[in-house]
Amino acid sequence: QMTYYAHASLQHWRAYGTRPNVIVPSGNLGNGLACLYARECGLPIGEVVFATNENRPVTHYLETGEWQPFDSQQTLATAMDVGDPSNMERLRHHWSSAAALRDATTAERVMDEQIEHQIRRGPEVWDTVWDPHTACAVEVRERLDPDDRREWMLVATAHPAKFPEVVEPLVGRDIGVPEPLAEVMA
Numbered sequence: 576q577m578t579y580y581a582h583a584s585l586q587h588w589r590a591y592g593t594r595p596n597v598i599v600p601s602g603n604l605g606n607g608l609a610c611l612y613a614r615e616c617g618l619p620i621g622e623v624v625f626a627t628n629e630n631r632p633v634t635h636y637l638e639t640g641e642w643q644p645f646d647s648q649q650t651l652a653t654a655m656d657v658g659d660p661s662n663m664e665r666l667r668h669h670w671s672s673a674a675a676l677r678d679a680t681t682a683e684r685v686m687d688e689q690i691e692h693q694i695r696r697g698p699e700v701w702d703t704v705w706d707p708h709t710a711c712a713v714e715v716r717e718r719l720d721p722d723d724r725r726e727w728m729l730v731a732t733a734h735p736a737k738f739p740e741v742v743e744p745l746v747g748r749d750i751g752v753p754e755p756l757a758e759v760m761a
Contacts, residue, residue, distance in 0.1 A: 576605060576610075577609045577610075577612055577613045577616070579609070579730075580609060580610045580613035580614075580620060581613055581618050583595070583728060584597075584618045584619050584620045584728075585618065585619065587726070587728065588619040591726065593619075593621075594621040595619075595620065595621060595726050595727065596620075596621040596623070596624070596725050596726065596727045597620055597622070597727070597728045597729075598624045598626050598715050598716055598727060598730065599623065599624070599625055599626065599712070599730045600626050600627075600652070600655060600708040600711045600712050600730060601625035601626060601655065601660075601682070602627065602628070602630065602652070602654055602655030602657040602660065603655075603657045603660045603661055603662055604625070604633065604660045604661075604662035604665075605662050606732060607623065607625045607662075608662045608665055608666060610623050611623055611666075611669075611679055611680060612669075615669075622725075623679070623680045623681075624680065624682065624683060624715055625680060625681070625682040625683070626683055626685055626711040626712045626714070626715040627655060627682055627683065627684050627685065627711070628648075628652040628655045628685055628686075628690070628711060629648050629650050629684060629685075629687065630645065630647060630650070630655065630656055630657055631645060631684060632644055632645050632657075632658055632659060632663065633660065633663070633682045634683070634684050636663070636673055637676065637677055637681065637682050639673070640672070640674070641673075642663070642667065645658040645659070646658050647659075650687055650690070650707075651687045651690045651691070651707040651741050652685075652690060652707040652708045652710070652711055653707070653738075654708060654732070655708060655711070683714075683715045689711075689714045690710045690711060690714070691745055693705055693710035693711075693713045693714050694735075694741070694742055694745040694746065695745045695746065697710070697746070698746055701713075704742060704750050705731075705742075706731070706732075706733040706735040706737065706738055706742065707738055707741055707742070708731075708732045709730070709731040709732060709733065712729040712731075734753070735750055736751065736752040736753065736756055737760070
């Protein structure tokens with residue numbers, strides 16, 4: 576997954592000469608860890624924010640400094656329903672304290688109501704249909720100061736067609752399945 580961040584950050588760097596900040600939907604933390612590792616390798620990546628769902632082990636650790644697994648809570652962002660992320664061990668090994676990890680990243684929790692809100696407004700505001708996981712990243716970006724002019728990349732970790740039972744009622748239409756995705760899902 577580090578290659579995604581290498582490619583995207585270098586494209587951005589070449590086009591604009593700045594380090595993009597990144598918001599990563601995070602459950603088991605593999606994608607977020609890859610982004611942090613890519614930055615540690617020297618790739619031009621600025622601030623990294625983990626957008627989590629209602630499951631709170633990461634935000635709890637960053638807020639309290641105490642690692643505590645939790646029971647997984649079912650949410651609309653199902654791939655992020657992780658109460659004991661397996662990659663947390665890697666994060667805690669590389670960044671040996673909560674303070675060190677807080678220097679490397681922050682995390683924000685997003686509730687189901689906020690996910691629904693972002694999916695509903697995606698077509699009219701962004702001309703895009705969000706999946707529940709990407710909607711978490713969009714929500715976190717919108718929480719930032721409106722005067723914040725830093726450049727942000729929001730990571731889309733899934734296609735909305737994988738979640739028709741969540742997405743279609745919220746956008747009020749069939750979203751269809753792209754042929755390559757249909758082949759993989761068959």
